[in-house]
Amino acid sequence: MFKKIIALFTIIILVSCSASKPTAITTRKTAPVQQPKVVRTTKKPVYTKPTAKVTRTSTLNNTTEVIESTSKTLVTADLITGYVDQYKDIAMGNMKKYGIPASVILAQGILESGAGRGDLAVAANNHFGIKCHKDWLGESVRHDDDEAQECFRKYSEASESYRDHALFLAGKNRYATLFTYEKDDYKAWAKGLRAAGYATDPKYPDKLISYIERYNLHQYDCQVTGKEYKPFEKSMSAAASPKSNSNDPSxxxxxxxxxxxxxxxxxxxxxxxxxxxxxxxxxxxxxxxxxxxx
Known part of the structure; x- marks a missing residue:
């Protein structure tokens, strides 16, 4: 009996030792998952030619007209008047320094830039349609003119365009004759610009003179020269309101x-x-x- 008890006790000890033996746990190493490479590309900005804004107003005497500069632009009398107010001081300053009539400068600015609304004026601050030429080292833009995608000068601000316009005329031999005219003889200057090849439009002088007289731009010449200014008899409102040849004015x-x-x-x-x-x-x-x- 005693032997049986010892044998049973021995079996119990062996079983308990076997149960307490730690179980080996094997961990399978997992290969690191490679993250896909992200390639960042910087997209170059695409230049989009801005569209010139067309503003229509319905005031009684504020008529609209189309200015064909480097782009066809619809403007109003109020817009042109605002343009003159904005740049008249620069024009008079250039007249004092370079001898170009302020009235002619402003009239050219109105005509060439569409009163500041034309494509080149908006995209490049170019108010006089001056092309790059061989001596230009500054920035430029491409624009369809006499030929497709011609090179035009670009300025950081409009005042630079006004200054470059004065230097352009004063520095080119073909415009030398202009500076023999009286500073305030805007008609001679308008015709002289066309004769010197600034523009190919045969009506260019008439257009400049029309803007000068309709918007009384000659007064700024007189402010520089000190001469008395006499307003034109034909006012803008009279010039802009043609008479109908019918009993019904409409x-x-x-x-x-x-x-x-x-x-x-x-x-x-x-x-x-x-x-x-x-x-x-x-x-x-x-x-x-x-x-x-x-």
């Missing part, structure tokens, strides 16, 4: 030789606007036909 009766273009110019309208007002599908007109012009 209608115009087509006369011999009239075209949609000539009528649109007479009433400061776009040809497309004139066609739309009168439901015209083409430009055909007949004498005696009445058109809505207001």
């Amino acid at each position: 209608l115009y009766q087509v006369e011999k030789g009239d075209t949609l273009y000539s009528i649109s110019k007479k009433f400061n309208l776009l040809v497309d606007d004139l066609k739309q007002k009168n439901n015209l599908s083409d430009t055909t007109l007949s004498v005696g036909q009445k058109l809505i012009v207001k």
